[in-house]
Each structure stands twice: as structure tokens, then as C-alpha cells.
Amino acid sequence: MAALLKRSASLLRAGALQKHGVLTKQALCLFSTNMRMFTNKISVEMDGTTGVAVLTMKSPPVNSLSLDFLTEFTISLEKLEMDKACRGVILTSALPRVFSAGLDITEMCGKSAEHYAAFWRAVQEFWLKLYTSNMVTVAAINGSCPAGGCLMALVCDYRVMADDPKFSIGLNETKLGIVAPFWFKDTMTNTIGNRETEKALQLGYMYSPADALKVGLVDQLASADKVETVASTVMSEWLAIPDHARHLTKSMMRKPTRDRLVTHRDADITSFVNFVTKDSIQKSLQMYLESLKQRKR
Ligand SMILES: CCCCCCCC/C=C\C/C=C/C(=O)SCCNC(=O)CCNC(=O)[C@H](O)C(C)(C)COP(=O)(O)OP(=O)(O)OC[C@H]1O[C@@H](n2cnc3c(N)ncnc32)[C@H](O)[C@@H]1OP(=O)(O)O
Secondary structure (H helix, E strand, O other), X not given: OHHHHHHHHHHHHOOHHHHHOOOOHHHOOOXXXXXXXXXXXXXXXXXXXOOEEEEEEOOOOOOOEOHHHHHHHHHHHHHHHHOOOOOEEEEXXXXXXXXXXXXXXXXXXXXXXXXXXXXXXXXXXXXHHHHOOXXXXXXXXXXXXXXXXXXXXXXXXXXXXXXXXXXXXXXXXXXXXXXXXXXXXXXXXXXXXXXXXXXXXXXXXXXXXXXXXXXXXXXXXXXXXXXXXHHHHHHHHHHOOOHHHHHHHHHHHHHHHHXXXXXXXXXXXXXXXXXXXXXXXXHHHHHHHHHHHHHOO
């Protein structure tokens, strides 16, 4: 399994996934009954009787979405997608207090243009795979999830968040001196509407769980120790709907947003690389990283 994953990761890095559109048969190892899979940063437990997998992010300190993390995540999702027995995935975090801190800022600082392009393609691939998944996807948000972490939750079909005022969720990019890309913006607009998104994005607003529920950014709150149980209950309600009807409906709802990124994918990478290589943006990101470190002192 480890060797297969390693091979899959190198294929993904080499762009083979983009070229052929799917993972090679060799890279696939289908789950049929109860199954566990561990990579460095992710563990997946699939219950063959319910058809539900729990994908747990376990990349300390904050589950940031590095190139390695994104690669492992996308491969794990692809494997589940190819397994006919798997009908739903619950996403959650093994870390206390943090669901995901979003994109790994160190991947956007002090690197080459080639690195930024490869990183951004991996971010796009991650979004596309999760957004267009045939499976029911439920986010069990058991901690804070800024920016890319919020995006991950937003692309799921349903969001259950821990009702703890210490946690927050939102697209806070402007606070870092950067701009949420159009497909982040589209994903949020589709969830909470244009006016609320306009305010939230300009202010880089991080919502408390209660406020997130109020604006519809999350669907339900639960006490921290019940988030995954509630997510499982929601999952069984969604799985009571015939797969083909639910899936066609999901595709119909999401196709315009998905197509917009697919059509402009290369231009979006160029735009990201041009943006992130600017001295002023590098300076903002470095200062933000430094401020995160200073907070602890
Ligand atoms: C004209 C249009 C052009 C379009 C161009 C588009 C450009 C758009 C580009 C990118 C979009 C960006 C998306 C993102 O996701 S950016 C990431 C945003 N994330 C954040 O702001 C989160 C910051 N982190 C936190 O708020 C907190 O860490 C926390 C609430 C998640 C957890 O708090 P706590 O448990 O107290 O942990 P610490 O703060 O102590 O952090 C521990 C450790 O981790 C480091 N760290 C935190 N977050 C990140 C991160 N996102 N990336 C990398 N590293 C991170 C932190 O610095 C600490 O490190 P240490 O001091 O070395 O231990």
C-alpha cells in the first residue's frame, strides 16, 4: 500500500493525473469490506456495511494544506471514489482545536515560480475532486477552519460544526493581504449568497459557530464530542436517497461553478503565480507568518 501511494504521489506530481484524468489501475487499491488506510497525513477508515468512510486529517500542528498533504488527500479521495462500496465520506480532524488552517503559507513564500504553479495545480485538483465527488461528503468541523480549511468544508454537501466559541470559520484571505480566488468566492456565494459573501470576503471575516449557522455557512452545530456522531446521522439521511438521483442533482447544481474553473484553469495558475511572486505579496505573507509565530510569545 505504501509503495502504491508513493507511486501515485509521484504520478500526481509529474502531472500524469492531469494528463490521463484518472489514476492508473496500478495505483488503485479498492476498499471492499471494512478497510483502513494510513498515509503520513491522513487516515481513512471505511465501514463496508454502511458504505461510509471517515477521512481523518492528522498533520500537526494545524493540518495546513501543503503540496504533500494535498497530494495524499486527493489520492485518498480518488481511491474511495473508485470503490463502488463507498457511498459517503465524513471529513474530520485528529487535532485538538483545528480542523484545517488552510493553505500552507510556507508553500507560497520564497519558492520558485515552478513550485507555485505545481502547488496551485494541486489546490485546484483537490477542489475539483472534492467538489465533483459522486459520494455524499459531510464535514465534521471539530476546530477552527480559516481560508482553505473553510473552502474544504464549503465544498462538502453538509457541514456540522462544534459549538465552541473558541473556534471560527471563514475566508480570511484579505487579512493576509491576499485575495480569495474566484472559485473560492463562487463556492462561498453558492452557500451564503452574494451580499453576505461580499461583506465576508472584503473583511476577511471569521465567523463564530453561532454566526456561521445564522448565515448558513454551516448547517448544524453540535457539542464538540458529538460532531462526528451527528455527521454520521446526517450521512445516513443523505444515503437514504437513491445515489443516481442525488448524484445527477448534485452535478446539475455544481456544473457551472466547476466548468468555470476547468475552462480558466491555466489562466488561474498564471494569475496565482504572477500575484504571489510580487514583492509586496511576499512581504505580506512573510509578515503574517511572523505574526502567527509572535502570538505564541
Ligand atoms: C487578482 C487576483 C489574483 C488571484 C490570486 C489568488 C491568490 C490567493 C492565494 C491564496 C489563497 C489562500 C488561502 C489560504 O488558505 S491562506 C492560509 C490562511 N490561514 C490562516 O490564516 C490560518 C492561520 N493560522 C491560525 O489562525 C492558527 O494557527 C489556527 C487558529 C489555525 C491554530 O491556532 P493554534 O492552535 O494556536 O496554532 P498556532 O497559531 O500556534 O500555529 C502552530 C504553528 O503552525 C503554523 N501555522 C499556522 N497556520 C499555518 C498555515 N496556514 N500555514 C503554515 N503554517 C501555519 C504557525 O505559524 C505555528 O508555527 P510555529 O510557530 O513554527 O510552531
